[in-house]
Amino acid sequence: MSLEFRKICNPLLPQAQDVLAYLDVPDQTRWYANRGQLVRTLETRLSSYLGADKDILLTTATGTAALEAAILATAGRAGPDRPLALMPSYTFAATALAAERCGYAPCFLDVDPATWSLDPEALADHPALARAGVLLVVAPYGRLPDMRALERLHARCGLPVIVDAAAGFEQLAACPEAISATVPLALSFHATKTFSTGEGGAVVWDSFEGRAAIAQATNFGFLNSRECRAPGFNGKMSEYHAAVGLAMLDIFDHRQAAYAEISHQYRDIFAAHAVPGTLFVGPKISSAYALLLAESPAQADRFRRALEEARIGWRRWYEAGLHGMAHFRDCRADPLPVTEDLGARLLGLPMAPDLTTDEITKLALALARAEQTDQQGTDTHGHGQVRSAP
Numbered sequence: 001m002s003l004e005f006r007k008i009c010n011p012l013l014p015q016a017q018d019v020l021a022y023l024d025v026p027d028q029t030r031w032y033a034n035r036g037q038l039v040r041t042l043e044t045r046l047s048s049y050l051g052a053d054k055d056i057l058l059t060t061a062t063g064t065a066a067l068e069a070a071i072l073a074t075a076g077r078a079g080p081d082r083p084l085a086l087m088p089s090y091t092f093a094a095t096a097l098a099a100e101r102c103g104y105a106p107c108f109l110d111v112d113p114a115t116w117s118l119d120p121e122a123l124a125d126h127p128a129l130a131r132a133g134v135l136l137v138v139a140p141y142g143r144l145p146d147m148r149a150l151e152r153l154h155a156r157c158g159l160p161v162i163v164d165a166a167a168g169f170e171q172l173a174a175c176p177e178a179i180s181a182t183v184p185l186a187l188s189f190h191a192t193k194t195f196s197t198g199e200g201g202a203v204v205w206d207s208f209e210g211r212a213a214i215a216q217a218t219n220f221g222f223l224n225s226r227e228c229r230a231p232g233f234n235g236k237m238s239e240y241h242a243a244v245g246l247a248m249l250d251i252f253d254h255r256q257a258a259y260a261e262i263s264h265q266y267r268d269i270f271a272a273h274a275v276p277g278t279l280f281v282g283p284k285i286s287s288a289y290a291l292l293l294a295e296s297p298a299q300a301d302r303f304r305r306a307l308e309e310a311r312i313g314w315r316r317w318y319e320a321g322l323h324g325m326a327h328f329r330d331c332r333a334d335p336l337p338v339t340e341d342l343g344a345r346l347l348g349l350p351m352a353p354d355l356t357t358d359e360i361t362k363l364a365l366a367l368a369r370a371e372q373t374d375q376q377g378t379d380t381h382g383h384g385q386v387r388s389a390p
């Protein structure tokens, strides 16, 4: 067993020599940015990986750029009648920052305790809809929302709907029906995500006009000319990032198999050691995460202390929600009891494509022991139980 600190997240991107194989193209073409050959090849290969027989995505510089472009392409900038962007508080800061950069004031809504996401049915008659310019639904840890329900909501009230599916690449590949012509999905290819280009992202949208609007928003508002005709910014992926993505796609089946084995071991080892709480790993969530939902906030505190003592990293990936962060303190928010409960109980555990059985065992022992010691004052085994995620 390693005595070193096990980091919460230890990404492993393609090796330099594998990326190098693609760099002949920019060397030869002297084309380095602005939708070159490697970017277009990556888009075609990713579209087919997501089960489409035509291009259904457009790459961007980051996942945040994908969100911002999707907002500009569907809703445009905020106006005085519709100044709000509705979104969950239970998400990463990028969701709200992207909305702010398009002029919207974030308005935080609570999530559903089972899906950890906004409930499309509950949204249908939310009073804030009247002042909302856009709805940002998050696919937490890659778990996709009900896309048909979101399409219906959009059709019924006309409000632009975007899904922040930053970590949802694998879930989307497993469920091509989720791809929509009216509700764009934003992906992140950041190093901490399962499929990565280092920094990067994409908008997945089965609409030619939609993707043209993304291309325009991410290229200074230009489309087929050098005249700025719409709000935009520089959100394009470079050829060098595309090279990383192509090399990543070459190894991705192998990578996914490695993650699947680690997720399987997580489930087995946590069950064998009777770790209390509910474990979430792939394929239900993105393989980049392992999450433990403690039975109570107090138990989550004991887990955190035990992990720190065992020199094992943990993280609340979405902290306690955005509404508690200094920058968003003045944003409008509904009461957020589910968000606060999830923030207090849902813990990120270490995940990496080379996490070992020994490391997972050490982690399971630390968690199981923390709870048994606390309940009984002695270190006995066999109490508590792990439930597999439903």
Ligand SMILES: *Cc1c(COP(=O)(O)O)cnc(C)c1O
Pocket: 062, 063, 064, 065, 091, 092, 094, 095, 138, 164, 166, 167, 187, 188, 189, 190, 199, 200, 201
């Ligand atoms: C990773 C992530 C982002 C940001 O993506 P970047 O590529 O880092 O810009 C946005 N939203 C969520 C939910 C994320 O997990």
